[in-house]
Every structure is written in structure tokens, then in C-alpha cells.
Amino acid sequence: MSFTLIGKHEKDKRNCRDGYVQAMLELMEADKSVVHVDCDLMNCINTGKLKAAFPDRAINAGIAEANAMGVAAGLTATGKKTWMHSFGCFSSRRAFDQAFMSAAYAKLGVKILGSDPGVCAAYNGGTHMPFEDCALYMSVPDAIVIDPVDYVQVYALTKKLTAVEGRISYMRMIRKGFTTVYADGSDFEIGKGVTLKENGDKDQATIIASGIMVDESLKAYEKLAEEGISVRVIDMFTWKPIDEDLIVKSAKETGAIVTAENHNCTVGLGAAVARVLAEKCPTPVEMVGVHDQFGQVGAQSFLQEAYKLTADEIIAKVKKVVGRK
Amino acid sequence: MYSMQKAEKMQALREFAAEIRVETLKTIGSLGFGHVGGSMSIVEAMAVLYGDVMKVDPKNPRWEDRDWCVLSKGHAGPCAYATLALKGFYPLEETRTLNKPSTNFPSHTDRTKTPGVDLTTGSLGQGMSTATGAALGNKIDGRDNHVYVFVGDGECDEGQVWEAAQFAAHYKLDNLTCFVDNNKNQLDGKVDEIMSHGKGIGAKFDAFGWNVIDVADGNDVEQIYDAVQQALTVKGVPTCIVLNTVKGKGATFAEPSGAHSSQPSPEQWEEAIAAAEAELAAVKAAK
Numbered sequence: 001m002s003f004t005l006i007g008k009h010e011k012d013k014r015n016c017r018d019g020y021v022q023a024m025l026e027l028m029e030a031d032k033s034v035v036h037v038d039c040d041l042m043n044c045i046n047t048g049k050l051k052a053a054f055p056d057r058a059i060n061a062g063i064a065e066a067n068a069m070g071v072a073a074g075l076t077a078t079g080k081k082t083w084m085h086s087f088g089c090f091s092s093r094r095a096f097d098q099a100f101m102s103a104a105y106a107k108l109g110v111k112i113l114g115s116d117p118g119v120c121a122a123y124n125g126g127t128h129m130p131f132e133d134c135a136l137y138m139s140v141p142d143a144i145v146i147d148p149v150d151y152v153q154v155y156a157l158t159k160k161l162t163a164v165e166g167r168i169s170y171m172r173m174i175r176k177g178f179t180t181v182y183a184d185g186s187d188f189e190i191g192k193g194v195t196l197k198e199n200g201d202k203d204q205a206t207i208i209a210s211g212i213m214v215d216e217s218l219k220a221y222e223k224l225a226e227e228g229i230s231v232r233v234i235d236m237f238t239w240k241p242i243d244e245d246l247i248v249k250s251a252k253e254t255g256a257i258v259t260a261e262n263h264n265c266t267v268g269l270g271a272a273v274a275r276v277l278a279e280k281c282p283t284p285v286e287m288v289g290v291h292d293q294f295g296q297v298g299a300q301s302f303l304q305e306a307y308k309l310t311a312d313e314i315i316a317k318v319k320k321v322v323g324r325k
Numbered sequence: 326m327y328s329m330q331k332a333e334k335m336q337a338l339r340e341f342a343a344e345i346r347v348e349t350l351k352t353i354g355s356l357g358f359g360h361v362g363g364s365m366s367i368v369e370a371m372a373v374l375y376g377d378v379m380k381v382d383p384k385n386p387r388w389e390d391r392d393w394c395v396l397s398k399g400h401a402g403p404c405a406y407a408t409l410a411l412k413g414f415y416p417l418e419e420t421r422t423l424n425k426p427s428t429n430f431p432s433h434t435d436r437t438k439t440p441g442v443d444l445t446t447g448s449l450g451q452g453m454s455t456a457t458g459a460a461l462g463n464k465i466d467g468r469d470n471h472v473y474v475f476v477g478d479g480e481c482d483e484g485q486v487w488e489a490a491q492f493a494a495h496y497k498l499d500n501l502t503c504f505v506d507n508n509k510n511q512l513d514g515k516v517d518e519i520m521s522h523g524k525g526i527g528a529k530f531d532a533f534g535w536n537v538i539d540v541a542d543g544n545d546v547e548q549i550y551d552a553v554q555q556a557l558t559v560k561g562v563p564t565c566i567v568l569n570t571v572k573g574k575g576a577t578f579a580e581p582s583g584a585h586s587s588q589p590s591p592e593q594w595e596e597a598i599a600a601a602e603a604e605l606a607a608v609k610a611a612k
């Protein structure tokens with residue numbers, strides 16, 4: 001794992017989806033066994049480019065997610081490295097039994113892509129806003145669950161996950177561009193968190209975040225630094241298998257944890273981190289995330305305020321958790 | 326209304342449809358983008374249902390003996406919002422909050438938010454099942470009412486549509502009518518290219534034991550009206566009305582391409598709304 005942090009809160013010209021498409025173009029070119037199955041949402045993530053380049057291996061299954069998941073498992077049984085895509089709400093909820101039995105239980109490592117995670121579903125509203133997609137897949141034994149942050153991370157992880165065999169993986173993907181965190185060429189290891197900021201024993205707490213909350217955490221870091229409060233920031237893009245060693249180390253060294261996620265934290269990253277700490281190193285934890293609520297319609301900026309998925313909320317929780325030490 | 330001569334009735338329905346089209350465009354236009362294509366194709370069918378066929382009470386949206394309407398293709402919400410506003414369920418201005426913070430008018434129809442919306446939809450296929458359940462519930466209670474459900478031709482890719490179709494025929498739900506908005510397009514392109522329907526959607530419903538009526542022009546109120554009247558006379562089986570429609574019908578920026586969702590420029594919005602208003606004036610003048 002080697003990475004370069006940019007973290008200037010600037011938007012990437014390249015959308016996250018372009019990271020997936022670019023990685024897949026390279027993978028499909030190099031390896032005839034790589035296939036993509038879509039559910040009438042190619043226009044949404046630009047996988048039409050895959051269809052144009054590899055018409056017989058970029059397959060549109062229509063609006064039929066459960067069948068698509070089963071087809072993906074069958075393709076995997078014939079030796080294909082298969083990705084299946086729909087919006088996060090549908091590639092989880094709508095195809096879950098098929099993902100569980102036909103794929104995971106049968107040890108057919110389908111790679112599942114869920115676009116528009118959490119509040120990124122914005123104008124599609126509550127019916128399309130998954131705050132539970134990762135939780136569903138975290139409940140599947142041996143599954144890999146990933147919430148990536150930018151083009152560079154999506155590109156790198158698409159390649160890593162494609163090589164995984166025999167276990168399913170679920171990767172969320174922001175459709176449109178989001179803030180650049182990493183420089184090109186950064187590399188990541190599945191199951192290993194990335195420590196983005198640390199200041200040795202000055203750190204009073206650790207923020208463990210992923211996805212869109214990484215940039216909010218970096219903003220919180222800066223504002224807290226101005227107030228003389230030093231914190232550690234970790235990008236925990238892999239929710240499962242979670243990096244237990246890094247969680248325990250951060251807890252031991254900083255004595256307080258704040259988690260931040262674009263998901264229901266009672267069953268998501270927050271819950272996963274709290275479970276590790278309860279078992280291995282009891283430590284005060286505060287969670288930033290959606291607290292067991294349904295989604296709603298609106299601009300992403302409005303929704304981030306409505307569900308308190310902001311740097312300000314992270315700052316408030318850092319102060320609170322430090323007070324609990 | 327029931328005492329009117331048929332010609333007069335059709336004229337009134339044409340006017341209502343033209344009004345719904347204008348208001349649907351204004352509703353989506355108030356935000357600037359949205360699912361124009363699939364909202365426009367069902368305008369005439371909604372006009373027939375709410376303009377004549379359905380018994381509803383705008384003052385009492387959950388009236389037990391009402392007829393039900395479910396947009397299983399929930400992304401056509403804006404058309405329902407305009408229709409229900411014109412019918413008097415709430416003031417028209419409210420529809421202009423579409424998708425704005427804390428609105429009661431989200432992209433997809435939501436029974437907990439909008440008066441007159443009977444069931445919540447958005448995940449395609451599900452409204453077909455919930456409408457079927459509602460039809461069964463009404464039958465068990467012996468109510469003399471009817472449930473209408475709209476599914477998209479793309480939506481018919483979902484296995485759930487056919488699971489519901491099988492159930493409705495098995496339980497002889499003749500109080501259920503399904504409109505298929507056969508506008509030949511889904512999200513990624515033409516239905517025939519993305520996921521074709523074998524011998525046709527009508528033939529599939531026929532094989533599932535439904536009464537099937539094919540409406541050659543699904544944007545013609547009279548043809549729709551006649552089909553619904555016929556459906557209401559059929560006993561012992563549910564009816565499927567296949568509406569051969571045009572995606573984006575009457576929206577100048579969307580109709581030519583059959584686009585699924587659109588974000589036209591402000592000028593294009595003005596042009597489209599002006600064209601729809603001119604059409605409304607022309608329909609009224611034809612009286």
C-alpha cells in the first residue's frame with residue numbers, strides 16, 4: 001500500500017464511475033474472463049463504453065436485478081470474473097437472496113457494484129437511498145464490503161477486487177465526481193485502513209471514516225487543529241474485513257474514537273468499529289452517520305445537513321468523545 | 326359528467342389531458358430536471374381515470390370505497406402530482422416544491438407524503454404487487470371499487486411483475502386493471518434492444534390468463550376510455566390494457582429522442598411549456 005494524499009477539498013474532474021470504467025477497460029482488454037452485467041443503468045455509470053469495446057462481455061440484463069445476480073453467479077461458475085451493477089439500493093436489497101445463496105454460499109465470488117450510496121442518491125429520494133446496503137453485505141460470511149472515496153481509489157480497488165476469487169464483494173460507488181483525496185498511482189490493500197493524518201502522542205482522538213465522510217473528516221481535522229485539538233484521521237474504506245489492528249492501535253494511542261459514515265451507523269461502520277473495541281479495547285466511541293432513519297429527497301448538500309453528515313458534526317463529536325475519556 | 330354526451334365527454338377529457346401536460350411540465354420545470362419521458366406518456370390515461378372513470382374524493386383521499394391508482398413506474402410521479410392538484414387534492418402551487426427540501430412531492434410516488442397517492446413506489450415492479458394486494462383486500466371486504474396500476478414496458482423486465490400477474494389471475498381479481506405504458510423505451514435505450522419481450526407484453530399477459538386489450542394509440546383519450554369501459558365489463562379475470570404510447574409525448578425537448586430523464590436549458594423549458602399551452606388552447610378552441 002502506498003498513497004499520496006491531496007485532500008485539498010477540490011472536486012475531481014473525473015467522476016468516480018470513470019475510475020471503474022477505466023479499470024474495467026484495462027481489465028477486459030487484458031483478460032477475456034472479465035465481464036460486466038448491468039441492469040438498465042449503463043447510461044448512469046457510463047458502462048456503455050464497456051459495451052462498445054467488448055459487446056459480448058458487457059451484458060445488459062434489463063431491469064431485473066435478482067435475475068442479473070443469479071446470471072452473474074452462473075457466469076462466475078464458468079470461470080468468469082463477474083461484476084454486477086445497479087444502484088446501491090437495488091444491487092443490495094433487490095438481489096440479496098441471490099447474492100447470498102447463488103453467489104456467496106456457493107463460493108462464487110461475484111463482485112457487486114452499488115452506485116449512488118446513501119445521500120448521493122439525492123433527487124431519486126428515499127426509495128433509492130441506501131443507508132443499509134453495506135449492512136446487508138456485512139451480514140454475509142466472508143464478504144468484502146468497501147465504501148470508496150474518489151476516482152483513484154475506485155480505479156485501484158476495481159482491479160484488486162477483480163482478482164479475488166471464491167468470496168463475494170460489494171463496493172459502493174459515488175456516481176458523479178466527488179472530492180479528490182488521493183493522487184494518481186495511489187494503491188490500497190483490501191482490509192487495511194489508511195492513516196491520512198497523525199501527530200504521534202499529541203492526538204486526542206481518532207476519526208475513522210470512509211466514502212464522502214473522508215473529506216469532511218479532513219476538513220474537521222483542519223478546523224480542530226486551529227483550535228489546538230490534534231486528531232488522527234483514518235480512511236477505513238474496507239468495512240469488512242475491518243482493520244482490527246489499526247482500530248485497536250488508534251484506540252490505545254488516542255483513547256477516543258469518532259466514526260463517520262454515509263450509512264446507518266447503528267449497523268454500519270460505527271457498529272463494526274464499536275464491536276472491535278468492545279471486544280478488544282473498550283474505548284469511548286461517538287458515531288456520525290444516519291441514526292436509523294429513512295432517506296428522503298433533495299440535493300446532496302441539503303441531505304448532508306439534514307442527516308448531519310458534516311465536518312461540524314464530526315468536530316462536535318470529537319469534543320464530546322474527548323470529554324468522555 | 327356521466328350524463329354528458331360521449332363527444333362532449335371526450336372533449337372534456339382532451340382538455341383535462343392538455344392541462345395535465347402543461348402542469349406536469351411546469352412541475353418538473355420548477356426544478357429544471359427530472360423524469361419527463363415517462364411522465365408525459367401516461368398523461369391521457371391519467372386524464373381518463375381522474376377526469377371520468379375513477380371515484381375519488383379530494384376532501385377524503387383515503388375514502389374506503391374509492392378507486393385506487395398506483396404508479397408502479399413511480400418515477401412518473403410528477404404526472405400524478407399535476408393530475409391530483411387539478412382534481413383538487415391540494416393547491417397547484419404545492420407541486421412546485423418537487424424534490425425541494427422537505428417536500429411532499431418526491432421523484433417517486435409516496436403514500437405517506439402526497440394526498441391521493443395510494444401506494445409507495447420507486448423500486449420498479451413493486452407497485453404491481455402492492456396494487457394486486459390492494460385489489461384482493463378490497464375484494465375480501467366486498468367493496469365495489471377498482472384498482473388501476475401503471476407499469477412501464479421496461480419495468481416488465483422485473484420478474485415481480487409476472488409473479489403479481491400470476492397471483493392476480495389465480496385469485497380472479499377482476500377489480501384490477503393494469504395499464505402497460507408501452508412507450509418502447511427504457512433507461513438505457515429501446516426496449517427491443519435492452520430486453521425484448523418475446524411475443525409481446527400483451528401476449529405474455531394473455532398467457533398468464535389475463536384479459537388483454539391493445540390500445541393502438543395510447544395517447545388518445547377516446548381509445549383509452551373505450552378500453553377501460555370494456556375492462557370494467559369483464560368478470561373473473563384481471564384486465565391488462567396495453568397503451569401504445571410515445572415517451573416524452575408533447576415535451577418538445579424530450580419527445581424526439583424518447584429520453585428517460587431530461588435537464589434541458591431554461592429556453593427549452595419555456596419553449597416546451599409554451600407549446601403545451603398552445604396545444605391546450607387549440608384543444609379548447611376545438612369545442
Ligand SMILES: Cc1ncc(C[n+]2csc(CCOP(=O)(O)OP(=O)(O)O)c2C)c(N)n1
Nearest residue numbers: 040363447448449477478479480510511512
Ligand atoms: C428495481 C429498479 N431498478 C432500476 C430502477 C432505475 N430505473 C428507474 S426508471 C428506469 C427505466 C424504466 O423504464 P420503463 O419501465 O419503460 O419506464 P418509462 O419508459 O415508462 O419511463 C430504471 C431502470 C428502478 N427505479 N427500480
